[in-house]
Structure formats: C-alpha cells, structure tokens
Amino acid sequence: MPKFKSLSDIQTALRTGVTTCRALVEHYLEQIAATQTLNAYVEVWADEARQRADDTDRQLRDNPGQLGRLFGCVVSLKDNICYEGHTVTAGAKVLEGFRSPYSSTVVERMIAEGAIMIGRTNCDQFGMGSSNENSAYGPVRHPLDPERVSGGSSGGAAVSVLADTCLMALGSDTGGSIRQPAGFCGLWGFKPSYGRVSRHGLIAYGSSFDQIGCITHNPDDVALFLEVCAGADQFDSTATDRPVPTVDLTLQPTQQYRIAYLANTIDNPGIDPVVKTVTQHYLAQLQEQGHTLEEVAFDLIDYVIPAYYVLTTAEASSNLSRFDGMRYGYRAPQATDIESVYLQSRSEGFTPEVKKRILLGAFVLSSGYYDAYYTKAQQVRRMLRDRIAAILGEYDAIILPVAPGVAWRFGEKSADPTAMYLSDIYTVSANLCGIPAVTYPIGQHSDNNMPIGIQLMGRMYDEAALLSLANNISHAI
Numbered sequence: 001m002p003k004f005k006s007l008s009d010i011q012t013a014l015r016t017g018v019t020t021c022r023a024l025v026e027h028y029l030e031q032i033a034a035t036q037t038l039n040a041y042v043e044v045w046a047d048e049a050r051q052r053a054d055d056t057d058r059q060l061r062d063n064p065g066q067l068g069r070l071f072g073c074v075v076s077l078k079d080n081i082c083y084e085g086h087t088v089t090a091g092a093k094v095l096e097g098f099r100s101p102y103s104s105t106v107v108e109r110m111i112a113e114g115a116i117m118i119g120r121t122n123c124d125q126f127g128m129g130s131s132n133e134n135s136a137y138g139p140v141r142h143p144l145d146p147e148r149v150s151g152g153s154s155g156g157a158a159v160s161v162l163a164d165t166c167l168m169a170l171g172s173d174t175g176g177s178i179r180q181p182a183g184f185c186g187l188w189g190f191k192p193s194y195g196r197v198s199r200h201g202l203i204a205y206g207s208s209f210d211q212i213g214c215i216t217h218n219p220d221d222v223a224l225f226l227e228v229c230a231g232a233d234q235f236d237s238t239a240t241d242r243p244v245p246t247v248d249l250t251l252q253p254t255q256q257y258r259i260a261y262l263a264n265t266i267d268n269p270g271i272d273p274v275v276k277t278v279t280q281h282y283l284a285q286l287q288e289q290g291h292t293l294e295e296v297a298f299d300l301i302d303y304v305i306p307a308y309y310v311l312t313t314a315e316a317s318s319n320l321s322r323f324d325g326m327r328y329g330y331r332a333p334q335a336t337d338i339e340s341v342y343l344q345s346r347s348e349g350f351t352p353e354v355k356k357r358i359l360l361g362a363f364v365l366s367s368g369y370y371d372a373y374y375t376k377a378q379q380v381r382r383m384l385r386d387r388i389a390a391i392l393g394e395y396d397a398i399i400l401p402v403a404p405g406v407a408w409r410f411g412e413k414s415a416d417p418t419a420m421y422l423s424d425i426y427t428v429s430a431n432l433c434g435i436p437a438v439t440y441p442i443g444q445h446s447d448n449n450m451p452i453g454i455q456l457m458g459r460m461y462d463e464a465a466l467l468s469l470a471n472n473i474s475h476a477i
Contacts, residue, residue, distance in 0.1 A: 001027040003164050005217040007224065010072040010167065014060060021053040021060070021072055021116075028074050028118055031165045038141045040150075040159040042079055043087060044119035049074070052116045068114030069228060073221075075110060076160040078171045079120045080127060081212065082201035083107050090203045091125040091135040091153075094349025095329040104201020105233045106170060106212050113228050118166050121156030125351050126320065127174050127205040129153050130423045132181070133414060134353045142184070144450065148407040151181030154215065158185040161215050168225065169215040174205050175308055176402075176427025178213045179439040183402030183453030186441040189215050190222045193461045194434035195240040197226075198233035204319040206312035209431040219471040222438070223247035226463055245464035249471045256290045257469055260395040262298040265426055272405040278443040278452050279401055285476045293399070296391055303380050305421055308428040310364050310377035316354075317361025323349065356417075385433045388457070392435070397469055398457045401426050402439045406450035426455060436463045438470050442477055 001023065004010045013019045029046050056071055077083060080090040082100035089095040107117065124134040132140040132155025140155040142148040143163045150159045154171030158181035161169050171178045173191040182189025191213045202212055214225040232241035265271075266279055287293050325331040325345025332344030350358070364373035391398060403423055413420040430437035437457045444451055458466030 004167060007070070007073050007167060007221050014072050015064075021056040022050065024072065025049045025053040025074060025116065025118070028165050031163060032119065035143065035163045035165060037146065038143060038159050038163060039138055040121055040140055040156040040163060040165065041076070041119045042089075042091075042122050042137045042156070045086070045117060049116050049118045056114060056116070068112065069224065070110055071114035073110075073115045073168060074118050074166045075115050076119055076121045076157060076166045076169045077107065077117055078154055078157050078169070079123050080172055080203040081107065081170055082203070083117060083120075086120070088120065088203065089136070090127070091123045091137060092323075092349060092351070092354070093136045093330050094323045094325075094345065096349075098329050100201075102201065104212070105198035105235060106229045107201065109229050110170075121154075121160050121169065123156055123171075124153035124177075125354050126203065126316070127153040127172055127177055127210075128316070128354055128357055130176075130180060130420055131408075131413065132156065133410065134351055136351065139410060142407050145407070145448070148409050148450065149184070151184035151407060153177040155181045158182050158187060158189070158215050161185070161187055161217065167216070168221055171213060171215060172202055172205075173211050173213050173431065174209045174312060175431050176424045178215060179427050179437060179455060180403055180424065182215045183439045183441070183455070184407040184451060186451030186453070187215050187217060188219060188222055189213070189439045190225070190467075191430060191437050192226060192230065192463055193240075193436045194431075195238045196436070196461060196463065197229050198231075198236040198239040200233055200235035200239075204315075206315040207319060208315065209312055211431070219249055219438075219440070219467055219474070223249055223467055226467070240461065242461055247464045247467050249468060251475065252472055255472055256292065257396045257473065258292045258294070258394070259286070260296040260391050260398045261293055262301070262398065262400055263295045264298060264301050265400040268404070270404050270422065271401065272445075274445050274447060275401060275405055275452055278445075279454065282442045282454060282477065283399070286473055289476055291473065294395070296395075296398075298387070300380070300384055300387060301425070304384065304429055304432065305425055307377040307380040307384070308424070308432060309360070309421060310373050311381065313357045313361035314365050314374055315361070317358045317365065320350075320354070320358055325349070381432050384429065388429065388433045388435065389460075392457075392459045396458075397466060400455050400457075402453040402455045403427070406445045406448065406452060430457050433460075435460050436466050438466060440470060440474050
C-alpha cells in the first residue's frame with residue numbers, strides 16, 4: 001500500500017480500482033498496531049472503521065454519484081472532541097469511562113461527507129500543555145526520534161498523521177495546540193478564525209480561545225476541511241453565519257505578496273540559532289521571488305504569554321468546575337460525603353499541571369486581584385488585537401516562526417514551567433486575536449534532523465486568502 005498524502009490521490013485510487021477503502025483502512029490499522037510504542041492513540045475503533053469502509057466501497061460500486069466530498073478520508077479524533085456513543089476523556093482521569101451522548105458538529109459534518117473516524121488520539125489533559133507529557137495515558141513519542149516530544153496539546157493528532165495511521169487529524173487549538181505539534185512533525189497545521197468552525201462538542205479549556213482545526217500533509221486537504229466544517233451552528237452562538245469560503249489553491253507564480261515580519265520574533269536571544277538561520281533563509285527566498293517582506297515594529301511580544309496565561313487559566317477554572325465526581329466521570333472510591341467527593345475526586349482526577357492552572361485562574365479572578373490581573377490582561381488583549389489588525393490592514397499576512405526551537409527531549413522543560421510556557425510565545429497571538437493561522441514545514445535542523453516550520457497569520461475570517469497565500473509561497477522551499 002503506497003503512503004497516500006492527499007485525499008485527491010486516495011479518491012483517484014479508489015475510483016480506478018487501484019485499492020479499496022477496506023484495504024486502505026486495514027493498512028492504517030496495521031500502522032497503528034506497528035507504531036503502538038509512540039502512544040498516539042488511546043482508543044481505536046477498528047470494527048466501526050471497517051464497516052464504514054465497506055459501506056464506502058459498496059456505494060462506490062453501486063451509487064458513486066452520491067459519495068460525499070470526504071469519501072476515503074480516514075480521520076483521527078483528538079480526545080477532547082465528542083463522538084456520540086464513544087468514550088471521550090480529554091486525556092484526564094476525571095472523565096474516566098465517560099461516553100458522549102452526542103457528536104460534535106464538526107464530526108457530524110465530516111461523517112455526512114463520507115469521512116471515516118478511526119480512533120481518538122492522546123493529548124495533554126484538557127489541552128493544557130506544550131509537549132503531550134501531561135496526559136493520564138502517558139506521553140506521545142515523536143516518530144522521528146522517540147526520545148523527543150511530539151508537541152502539544154494535539155501531539156497524538158500530529159503523530160497519527162506523520163506515522164501514516166490516518167490521512168487527517170482533528171485537533172483543538174487554544175494557544176498553538178495544533179500549529180506547534182504540526183510544526184514539530186513537519187506537517188500542515190491550521191487554526192481557523194474564532195467562530196469560523198463550531199466548538200459544539202469540544203470539551204472546553206478557554207472558551208474565548210478554543211478552536212477546532214486540522215493537521216494534514218497539504219493545504220488542499222486543509223481547504224476541504226474548512227469548506228466542509230465551517231459555518232453557522234444553532235448549538236454554538238459564537239459560530240459566525242458569514243458565508244463559508246471556497247478556497248482557490250491554483251498556483252499563481254506571478255502573484256506577489258506584501259508580508260510583514262516581526263523582527264523581535266526572529267532576532268531574539270531565545271530562538272534556536274539554526275531555527276533562526278533556516279527562517280531567515282526562507283524569508284530571503286521569498287524576497288528573491290519578488291514578494292515584499294518588511295520588518296514591522298511590535299513591542300507587545302513580552303506581554304503576550306502573561307496575558308494569555310492569565311486569561312486562559314481564568315476561563316479554565318470556570319470551565320473545569322463541572323468535573324466534580326458528582327454526575328459523570330471519576331469519583332474517588334474513598335469519598336464519604338459531598339465535601340470529600342469534591343476534594344478527592346478532583347485531586348485524584350486532575351494532573352498537577354491542570355490543578356496548577358485551576359488555582360492560578362481562581363486567584364486572578366478573586367476579588368482582591370481581579371483588576372490587577374484579569375482586567376489588565378483583557379486590556380493587553382485589546383491592544384494586541386488592535387495592533388495586529390493594523391498590521392494586517394497594510395499587509396497580506398504576518399510571518400513568524402512556529403516555536404523558538406524544535407521538538408525537545410523528554411524532561412528538558414518539565415521542571416521549568418517558564419521555559420515550557422515560552423515555547424508557545426509565537427502561537428498564542430493568533431488565539432488572543434481570534435485570527436486564522438497556518439503552519440507548514442520549511443526545513444530541518446542541521447544538528448538533529450527535526451522538522452522546522454513557519455507560521456502565517458491572516459485577517460479575521462479571511463481563511464481563503466491566507467491558505468491561498470500559504471500554498472503559493474510554500475513552493476519557495
């Protein structure tokens with residue numbers, strides 16, 4: 001079985017009889033079994049995937065005109081996106097054994113177009129982490145070097161695609177949780193504008209930050225995900241009713257773009273020297289092709305991480321209050337009264353990182369510190385949105401690294417929360433502003449051969465233009 005890297009290739013192979021959907025699913029299941037040590041999956045829906053593959057093959061034979069746009073697309077599902085009748089735990093013991101009574105809107109729309117869900121992937125608990133080391137199921141290992149992290153929180157999602165166990169992965173992005181692991185794994189990672197894709201059925205971390213997106217091998221499949229999944233939803237009042245964009249990815253070799261880059265994201269003492277060199281070389285290639293790249297002053301970079309963690313921990317402390325051992329999920333067996341149920345179930349059900357963020361969130365929302373922390377962080381967020389919007393009013397996109405370095409070895413940042421949080425410094429701005437962002441690979445690190453990615457941020461709700469631009473300039477590599 002060849003390694004398919006695009007849905008169009010899979011659909012051509014299915015239509016011409018080169019392979020069958022059942023054979024494709026069996027290949028992916030074999031790959032899942034062969035890569036179990038990577039710990040990318042926490043559950044595999046093998047029988048269900050086989051049944052849906054057989055249904056696709058039957059429809060392809062008997063009624064091909066009724067096939068959906070995603071027929072033959074085998075998808076992994078991050079363990080915080082609900083699928084009716086299936087377990088979902090957000091990587092947490094506190095949701096142990098919980099089966100979702102409904103499907104997320106994104107899952108419903110993809111299945112309606114013929115997608116096949118093959119399993120749920122490991123993730124940092126409730127999306128809180130940058131390395132996938134913070135999961136009740138253990139860490140996810142990088143396929144290119146099992147001693148390195150896969151990125152987080154959608155680390156299992158990225159590995160599921162890179163390890164050829166599915167074609168596309170669905171993930172969530174609160175502060176870079178799709179883009180950073182995609183960058184670490186040499187893949188395309190996409191976060192839509194806030195509200196472009198419904199969050200109904202996504203277990204919330206930070207409700208004003210979270211977005212469902214995808215990880216793929218190419219921009220064509222990203223565009224298809226957007227066209228299928230975007231749009232208004234009666235179950236999510238934040239989902240926009242703006243028309244769903246049709247993305248034109250026709251290559252335009254003569255198209256020239258105006259792109260801004262933030263100098264202090266590249267000329268920064270905290271960035272890996274090789275990542276800096278590869279990034280600068282890529283920017284030079286773009287200039288040689290006729291694109292205009294201009295340095296733009298951006299003096300808010302030092303405030304991005306503090307504002308992000310103040311706001312997201314505040315929202316998390318509220319969102320996670322529902323997990324108390326009373327109605328569903330884990331309940332401490334030693335608990336004897338209501339107070340001990342709350343205390344013991346939450347203490348045992350959450351990892352230290354999640355408990356830390358809940359406590360920080362409760363602190364910044366407390367009466368004595370609300371204005372000093374939460375209000376100030378909201379003011380920074382407003383300033384950041386205005387500044388980024390002003391830049392994008394003059395340029396087609398903003399370009400910057402995905403992360404200061406490449407995938408690190410296990411344990412390197414675990415004892416230093418500041419270093420761990422700073423690994424998100426280049427991705428959280430898109431979530432604070434609610435704008436779309438996409439990452440794709442531009443090279444490898446000369447010391448360890450780990451992938452290096454680049455990131456583009458675009459105008460609010462203008463994903464079509466952003467993906468078209470990314471597709472065009474990605475060929476400069």
